[in-house]
Amino acid sequence: MKATVLGSGAWGTAFAKVLAEAGADVTIWARREAVAQAIRERGVNEGSLPGVKLPDRVTATHDLPAAVAGAGMVFIAVPSQTLRANLADWAPHIPGDATLISLMKGIELGTTKRMSQVIVETAQVDPGRVAVVSGPNLAPEIAGEQPAATVVACTDEGRAKQVQQAIALPYLRPYTSDDVIGCELGGAVKNVIALAYGMATAMGLGDNTRASLITRGLAETARLGVALGADPLTFAGLAGLGDLVATCSSPLSRNRTFGEHLGRGESLEAAQASTKQTAEGVKSCLAVRDLARAHGVEMPITEQVERVCHEGVDPRVAVKLLMGREMKPE
Numbered sequence: 001m002k003a004t005v006l007g008s009g010a011w012g013t014a015f016a017k018v019l020a021e022a023g024a025d026v027t028i029w030a031r032r033e034a035v036a037q038a039i040r041e042r043g044v045n046e047g048s049l050p051g052v053k054l055p056d057r058v059t060a061t062h063d064l065p066a067a068v069a070g071a072g073m074v075f076i077a078v079p080s081q082t083l084r085a086n087l088a089d090w091a092p093h094i095p096g097d098a099t100l101i102s103l104m105k106g107i108e109l110g111t112t113k114r115m116s117q118v119i120v121e122t123a124q125v126d127p128g129r130v131a132v133v134s135g136p137n138l139a140p141e142i143a144g145e146q147p148a149a150t151v152v153a154c155t156d157e158g159r160a161k162q163v164q165q166a167i168a169l170p171y172l173r174p175y176t177s178d179d180v181i182g183c184e185l186g187g188a189v190k191n192v193i194a195l196a197y198g199m200a201t202a203m204g205l206g207d208n209t210r211a212s213l214i215t216r217g218l219a220e221t222a223r224l225g226v227a228l229g230a231d232p233l234t235f236a237g238l239a240g241l242g243d244l245v246a247t248c249s250s251p252l253s254r255n256r257t258f259g260e261h262l263g264r265g266e267s268l269e270a271a272q273a274s275t276k277q278t279a280e281g282v283k284s285c286l287a288v289r290d291l292a293r294a295h296g297v298e299m300p301i302t303e304q305v306e307r308v309c310h311e312g313v314d315p316r317v318a319v320k321l322l323m324g325r326e327m328k329p330e
């Protein structure tokens with residue numbers, strides 16, 4: 001089986017390693033020819049996944065039509081806000097029967113669409129051809145072959161099982177799910193909550209604060225999910241609580257780290273200047289907030305994260321506002 005990974009960042013590269021070790025011939029499409037060349041010639045992507053030797057079955061190219069030719073599965077791992085423009089160019093070249101799999105964890109600004117919705121719309125494919133992989137999967141840990149589990153969500157059970165088979169390894173245990181909405185929301189909103197967690201960490205707040213953020217963050221994620229038609233149980237699973245805990249508690253998380261910059265009092269611009277890799281929550285917090293408002297769902301932590309990120313509110317003021325909200329039952 002040939003699999004293509006569109007995007008040569010940390011996750012696209014780690015995922016290509018997974019696919020190859022599980023038996024596929026893998027081609028990575030890289031935005032920059034120099035990255036593709038380094039992967040081809042040295043089997044490493046030093047900029048995104050330093051020190052990780054990729055299997056011989058992984059190659060790379062900057063030529064999109066060549067990258068997707070003959071692929072049975074096309075995995076997409078570019079920043080969420082760039083997906084629509086990229087896919088508009090890519091779609092005509094993608095084989096007609098290929099499964100398209102989103103590895104992304106974001107919500108599109110302006111449209112408030114999930115990545116699978118953007119794929120269906122832009123590539124004009126049946127929703128059953130689109131799957132999502134989401135779970136507690138920090139790229140450096142997966143590349144280091146540390147045991148982890150993940151979820152493959154697709155409305156077509158047969159395709160979900162094919163993808164499950166294609167990524168199953170002694171160190172990666174994939175489960176299937178038919179709850180695409182829940183899995184995608186879990187992945188996108190945990191990035192927003194991880195920003196808050198990072199702020200709290202940098203502000204010197206302790207484990208009670210941070211456990212409260214995780215728990216109430218999960219509550220507001222599930223509230224939105226249910227309003228959108230997700231299964232509430234998904235949020236107790238790997239793509240919900242699992243990913244939220246991994247992202248919040250790991251210093252490897254880009255979202256948590258970005259939140260730490262803001263918690264130290266840095267401006268958005270200063271935090272962005274010191275962050276090379278994608279921290280999806282920074283943009284997605286706006287889209288998640290808009291989505292919640294459109295559905296009349298209260299997401300107080302997301303609201304405050306958006307205000308700190310984009311309205312210059314001091315995180316200490318945000319904490320006071322969160323704590324001062326009207327009393328209610330849990």
Ligand SMILES: NC(=O)c1ccc[n+]([C@@H]2O[C@H](COP(=O)([O-])OP(=O)(O)OC[C@H]3O[C@@H](n4cnc5c(N)ncnc54)[C@H](O)[C@@H]3O)[C@@H](O)[C@H]2O)c1
Nearest residue numbers: 008009010011012077078082103104105137138139277278
């Ligand atoms: N890194 C992880 O641990 C991890 C794990 C699971 C899911 N994800 C998700 O995977 C997605 C990609 O994350 P990543 O970690 O690979 O990010 P990254 O920042 O490491 O890499 C992003 C890649 O996209 C490319 N890119 C940037 N702008 C682009 C554009 N306009 N058009 C095309 N390509 C562009 C970059 O060159 C880079 O190769 C995100 O949605 C992220 O939330 C990441």
Ligand SMILES: O=P(O)(O)OC[C@H](O)CO
Nearest residue numbers: 135136137138253254255
């Ligand atoms: O580094 P982050 O914050 O983008 O998180 C990476 C993964 O999504 C964790 O599952």
